[in-house]
Amino acid sequence: MKHTYLAKLLFLLLFVCTGFTGAFAQTGAVSGRVLDEKSQGVPGATVLIEGTSLGSSTNADGTYLIQNVPAGSQTLVSSFVGYNAKRQIVTITAGQTTSLGDISLAENTTLLSEAVVVGYGTQRRQDITGSIATVSEKQFVQGQVTNPEQLIQGKVAGVQITSGGGAPGASSQIRIRGGSSLNANNDPLIVIDGVPVDNSENKGVSNPLTLVNPNDIETFTVLKDASATAIYGSRASNGVILITTKKGLSGEKLRVTVNSQASISEKTKTIKVLSADEFRDLVNTRGTESQQNLLGTGNTNWQEEIFRKASTFDNNVSLIGSVGTLPFRASLGNTKQQGILMTNKLERNTASLSLTPSLLDNHLRIDINAKGSWVDNNFASADAIGNAARFDPTQNIFSGDDTRFGGYYEWLNGDNTLNTNATRNPVAFLNQKRDRSTAKRGIGNIQFDYKFHFLPELRANLNLGYDMLRSNGTTFVPAIAAQNFSDKGANNFFEQKKDNKLLDFYLEYAKQIADHRFTILGGYSYQDFIRDQPLDSYQASADGTNIRPAFRFKTQNTLVSFFARTTYNFKDRYSLTATGRNDGSSRFPTGNKFGFFPSIGTAWRLKEESFLKDVTVLSELKLRLGAGITGQQDIEGAAGNYPFLARYTLGEESASYQFGDQFIQTLRSEGYNTALKWEETTTYNAGLDYGFLDGRISGAVDVYLRQTNDLLAKVAPAGLTNLTNEIITNIGSLENRGVEFSLNTNPVRNNDINWNLNFNVAYNENKITDLGATLPTFTGYAVGGISGGVGSNIQVNSVGFPANSFFVQKQVYDSNGRPIEGLYTDVNNSGTSNIDDRYRYKSAAPTTTLGLSSNASYRKLDLAFSMRANLGNYVYNNVNSQAAALASLSTNGFLQNVTPNIYDTNFQGFQYFSDYYVENASFLRMDNVTLGYNLRTFAENKSNIRVTLAVQNVFVVTKYTGLDPEISNGIDNNFYPRPRTVTLGLNLGF
Numbered sequence: 001m002k003h004t005y006l007a008k009l010l011f012l013l014l015f016v017c018t019g020f021t022g023a024f025a026q027t028g029a030v031s032g033r034v035l036d037e038k039s040q041g042v043p044g045a046t047v048l049i050e051g052t053s054l055g056s057s058t059n060a061d062g063t064y065l066i067q068n069v070p071a072g073s074q075t076l077v078s079s080f081v082g083y084n085a086k087r088q089i090v091t092i093t094a095g096q097t098t099s100l101g102d103i104s105l106a107e108n109t110t111l112l113s114e115a116v117v118v119g120y121g122t123q124r125r126q127d128i129t130g131s132i133a134t135v136s137e138k139q140f141v142q143g144q145v146t147n148p149e150q151l152i153q154g155k156v157a158g159v160q161i162t163s164g165g166g167a168p169g170a171s172s173q174i175r176i177r178g179g180s181s182l183n184a185n186n187d188p189l190i191v192i193d194g195v196p197v198d199n200s201e202n203k204g205v206s207n208p209l210t211l212v213n214p215n216d217i218e219t220f221t222v223l224k225d226a227s228a229t230a231i232y233g234s235r236a237s238n239g240v241i242l243i244t245t246k247k248g249l250s251g252e253k254l255r256v257t258v259n260s261q262a263s264i265s266e267k268t269k270t271i272k273v274l275s276a277d278e279f280r281d282l283v284n285t286r287g288t289e290s291q292q293n294l295l296g297t298g299n300t301n302w303q304e305e306i307f308r309k310a311s312t313f314d315n316n317v318s319l320i321g322s323v324g325t326l327p328f329r330a331s332l333g334n335t336k337q338q339g340i341l342m343t344n345k346l347e348r349n350t351a352s353l354s355l356t357p358s359l360l361d362n363h364l365r366i367d368i369n370a371k372g373s374w375v376d377n378n379f380a381s382a383d384a385i386g387n388a389a390r391f392d393p394t395q396n397i398f399s400g401d402d403t404r405f406g407g408y409y410e411w412l413n414g415d416n417t418l419n420t421n422a423t424r425n426p427v428a429f430l431n432q433k434r435d436r437s438t439a440k441r442g443i444g445n446i447q448f449d450y451k452f453h454f455l456p457e458l459r460a461n462l463n464l465g466y467d468m469l470r471s472n473g474t475t476f477v478p479a480i481a482a483q484n485f486s487d488k489g490a491n492n493f494f495e496q497k498k499d500n501k502l503l504d505f506y507l508e509y510a511k512q513i514a515d516h517r518f519t520i521l522g523g524y525s526y527q528d529f530i531r532d533q534p535l536d537s538y539q540a541s542a543d544g545t546n547i548r549p550a551f552r553f554k555t556q557n558t559l560v561s562f563f564a565r566t567t568y569n570f571k572d573r574y575s576l577t578a579t580g581r582n583d584g585s586s587r588f589p590t591g592n593k594f595g596f597f598p599s600i601g602t603a604w605r606l607k608e609e610s611f612l613k614d615v616t617v618l619s620e621l622k623l624r625l626g627a628g629i630t631g632q633q634d635i636e637g638a639a640g641n642y643p644f645l646a647r648y649t650l651g652e653e654s655a656s657y658q659f660g661d662q663f664i665q666t667l668r669s670e671g672y673n674t675a676l677k678w679e680e681t682t683t684y685n686a687g688l689d690y691g692f693l694d695g696r697i698s699g700a701v702d703v704y705l706r707q708t709n710d711l712l713a714k715v716a717p718a719g720l721t722n723l724t725n726e727i728i729t730n731i732g733s734l735e736n737r738g739v740e741f742s743l744n745t746n747p748v749r750n751n752d753i754n755w756n757l758n759f760n761v762a763y764n765e766n767k768i769t770d771l772g773a774t775l776p777t778f779t780g781y782a783v784g785g786i787s788g789g790v791g792s793n794i795q796v797n798s799v800g801f802p803a804n805s806f807f808v809q810k811q812v813y814d815s816n817g818r819p820i821e822g823l824y825t826d827v828n829n830s831g832t833s834n835i836d837d838r839y840r841y842k843s844a845a846p847t848t849t850l851g852l853s854s855n856a857s858y859r860k861l862d863l864a865f866s867m868r869a870n871l872g873n874y875v876y877n878n879v880n881s882q883a884a885a886l887a888s889l890s891t892n893g894f895l896q897n898v899t900p901n902i903y904d905t906n907f908q909g910f911q912y913f914s915d916y917y918v919e920n921a922s923f924l925r926m927d928n929v930t931l932g933y934n935l936r937t938f939a940e941n942k943s944n945i946r947v948t949l950a951v952q953n954v955f956v957v958t959k960y961t962g963l964d965p966e967i968s969n970g971i972d973n974n975f976y977p978r979p980r981t982v983t984l985g986l987n988l989g990f
Contacts, residue, residue: 028096029067029069029098029251030065030074031065032100032101033058035104042058043058045064045078047077048076049069049075049076055252056249056253057252069251070092071093074092075090076088076090116221118223119191119229120231127603129227130223130224130626131227131228131704132223132224132228133156133742134220135221136218137219141866143930144314145214146169146337147172148243149172154760154851154853154866156851158702160870161174162966162968164206167206167382168339169346169375170206174241175238179845180238183714188238193443193445200531203471204472204473205375211373211469212243213331216318216352217244217246223236223241223242226685228626230630233630234595234633234634246320246329247329248321248327248356253321254320254321256318257316257320260313260314261315263311263313265981265982266308266310268980269963269964271962272961273303273393273898274900275393276299279895279897296392298396299394305388305397305427306341306426310337312983314334315333325358326357327357328354329354330351330353332350332351333349333350334348343378346376355368363451364449369446371442371444373440374439375439376437376438378435379435380435384429389897392897405428405481405482408482409425410424418485418486421891421894422893422894428481428483429483432477433481435474437471437474438471440470443466444465459508461508462505463502468499469498471494471495472494473494476491489541490541491540496532498531499532501528505524507523508520515570518566519566521563522563522564523564525563530554530556531553557587557641558586560584561581562581562582563582564581565579571608572605572608575603577601577626580596580597580598582594583678588678595631597680598628599628600626600627602626603622605620605621606621606623617692619694621690622690623687624685626686627682629681629683632680635728644674648670649667673727673728676729679708679709682706684705685702686703701741703738704738705735706737707734708734712728713729713730715727716781732768732769732770734803735767738765739763744757745757745758754856762849763848766802768803770799771797771799780798780807783804784970786912787878787973792912794808804843805841806843807841808839810825819916821905835913841915844971850868851866851867852868860933861931862931863930864928864929866928871922872922873965875921877917881910881911881917882910883899884904885908886908888910919961921959921960921966923956923960925955926955930951932946944988944989945986947986948983948986950981950982950983963975
């Protein structure tokens with residue numbers, strides 16, 4: 001889709017900028033120096049002309065110069081983190097530079113007047129009534145960061161970010177105060193510079209946020225309760241993350257920053273399996289004669305063969321400053337990252353441009369943001385990890401016969417044909433498969449903010465945004481490869497186009513009358529999501545035969561919204577925020593398309609009351625109360641765009657019919673629900689913000705209750721008439737309740753030493769409270785598929801238990817503490833122990849999450865670290881359940897390796913549903929340690945050089961016996977291990 005309207009707007013903008021250049025001929029400049037309480041220059045302080053984007057950052061000695069300032073009386077605002085902002089009136093004379101001399105800032109880390117980004121605008125921190133947390137660039141996780149969400153991992157109470165593994169650009173699971181849905185999307189809404197982005201399935205990339213360069217990001221703001229999120233209504237049930245990127249300031253001198261990093265990564269742990277000699281001993285002592293005859297003469301550690309030391313090179317350059325009255329920031333980035341799994345790599349090229357001019361005597365502010373990325377992926381299937389753990393270690397990598405399977409050893413039948421049931425050679429599996437993709441994404445917007453000349457208290461804001469993705473990929477396996485031998489190899493293609501268009505418009509009126517300050521905001525939003533796959537998974541053999549042609553696939557989802565917000569503050573003591581949003585979604589039928597989502601929040605600053613105002617040890621004490629409703633319509637999967645319409649979709653490949661040398665896939669009838677409606681989450685929140693010793697100690701405590709009703713779930717109702725097993729319907733409810741605590745301290749702060757310490761902890765209980773009318777014997781909806789058996793599930797959604805609870809049999813143990821094979825507790829007292837005795841046991845979600853980070857500096861040297869812990873999370877060890885029984889040793893004429901756990905259990909057969917395999921996976925992880933040295937006086941204070949050495953994934957403390965305890969779905973099988981990474985970084989600014 002061509003966005004011709006954006007091109008026209010950009011042309012108009014350039015014309016307007018040119019036309020108004022002459023309007024600022026009557027300008028002057030202002031200069032000075034910003035000092036701290038010890039009369040030393042403050043580098044990096046911000047100096048702005050109030051009400052404009054004119055400003056500058058101070059140099060290494062604290063000096064600044066702001067040019068192109070309109071003549072007349074102006075207010076100069078000087079600010080720096082940890083200090084009170086200072087305002088001064090200055091008279092600007094046209095054609096002259098006015099010197100203000102020295103400006104001294106006083107310490108104050110409470111920053112109550114700091115502007116905090118909220119939905120549709122900003123608010124003063126002291127006026128906020130909701131639960132909001134902001135993480136700025138100085139607090140970001142250091143080291144090699146490929147995905148933006150990694151920057152705040154462990155930094156915010158109640159926000160759990162779990163990467164999908166150690167692959168470059170691996171997807172992450174983000175949960176804010178637990179999951180509020182069963183089958184609908186549980187990820188938060190992510191808004192980048194005012195554009196809500198599409199984070200549904202993006203073909204060609206594992207993680208859609210990988211397409212955003214972390215070096216361009218300035219702040220993350222997390223909205224957690226309904227008082228903060230309800231302004232976004234739809235998709236806000238799971239919280240909102242606002243990402244703000246870096247921008248230029250008017251009048252600022254050109255600054256260039258170069259950031260370069262080189263990293264080495266390696267595995268820290270592999271799956272515990274038997275060595276070649278241990279495997280021979282097991283087969284010779286406990287195996288059959290036919291199994292013994294299959295043993296080879298090799299000694300191969302297959303996991304060592306598929307993993308490698310991997311390198312990463314990450315280079316970024318940015319320019320920030322202003323050309324005349326046009327502030328700008330431009331950046332380019334290149335990342336080349338190898339995965340520790342052979343053949344796995346990612347290359348990302350990014351570019352961004354930000355323009356922020358002010359026109360019409362600073363009554364019109366324009367923000368233009370454009371970000372583009374080009375990512376090339378070479379994927380390596382994690383199935384190779386499972387194959388390496390299972391493949392017979394007594395066999396060699398190569399067979400010695402170069403005429404078959406590319407020379408790689410593969411299991412054969414007695415008639416010398418390929419054993420298609422056998423585990424595939426993991427080295428061949430990687431080297432003989434080329435799985436590549438290219439993804440191009442553009443995200444941007446142009447935002448006009450106009451303050452009316454005749455009524456300056458009234459603002460109009462128009463935001464036009466876009467989010468476009470173009471991706472394609474190929475998977476090629478040669479015909480000689482064993483992994484697709486029966487299909488004569490593979491030569492598959494895909495293509496995807498996604499367009500997300502946004503139009504937001506709102507009016508805001510702000511006024512202060514004596515001790516009363518209020519704002520009234522009302523607006524309209526239109527957002528359209530189009531997903532077009534003109535070539536959806538075209539499949540063929542390597543030689544072009546056995547073609548399974550693709551069908552064109554296109555869907556659309558549209559959101560139309562009306563929203564309003566009122567804020568009121570009296571004497572900086574009492575605040576009120578009321579919000580309402582009426583959302584319409586094309587995913588629901590007529591009559592249910594619209595949902596109304598209101599919220600209300602109040603705050604009482606007790607510190608400003610007479611009985612606390614003179615208590616000097618107390619710098620802040622504010623009580624917050626809030627309640628509201630948010631909606632959910634983000635049904636996962638492409639079919640989620642039309643769940644209420646009767647439709648036909650492409651059948652599974654297994655349902656194809658062969659005509660000659662071609663396979664034709666059938667169409668099948670899909671289930672639909674004409675009564676589908678919005679899922680709604682009601683949130684109650686109470687919070688207390690505190691500060692002591694002039695903000696040297698600060699933080700917040702929050703307690704909350706989130707109740708979700710009319711859950712959007714994919715279930716199998718009785719009496720199906722649509723020739724399908726499941727339909728999407730509204731069924732039941734669940735709740736999350738918990739408490740959060742955050743603590744920020746500055747224990748030491750003087751001329752030489754500065755130490756900041758941050759700690760957060762959150763406790764969350766998740767429970768399903770209703771699943772609709774069901775039979776008394778109904779156990780719940782089975783979920784959590786595992787390897788082993790046919791269609792086996794290890795988790796269940798049942799009333800009265802956490803979502804995705806493990807559903808297992810209670811193992812009985814002997815006097816030595818060993819599990820007794822096949823013997824389980826008769827839970828239902830039927831007199832017989834069988835599969836009906838399964839019970840709900842633990843959950844993959846942690847009940848408690850903790851984060852600890854520290855940043856200490858001594859003169860030019862600094863040391864930072866960040867740690868995380870999860871408590872109460874459990875993992876089903878699917879590796880042991882399918883590889884720690886004698887039955888797994890040999891099947892159908894080939895051998896498979898086993899784990900040492902076989903000696904602990906002595907299981908002959910598989911015990912997939914034993915709770916023995918559900919292990920406590922609580923952990924403490926040291927995410928990052930960074931040592932830095934800053935040369936601030938290099939080249940006569942005109943340049944900065946900073947050198948860093950960082951180590952990521954330093955250590956993990958856990959009782960879990962598997963590869964890694966941090967697995968989002970709680971099922972450990974073919975997990976791509978997180979590597980330990982050592983990074984050397986160089987940052988140059990001039």
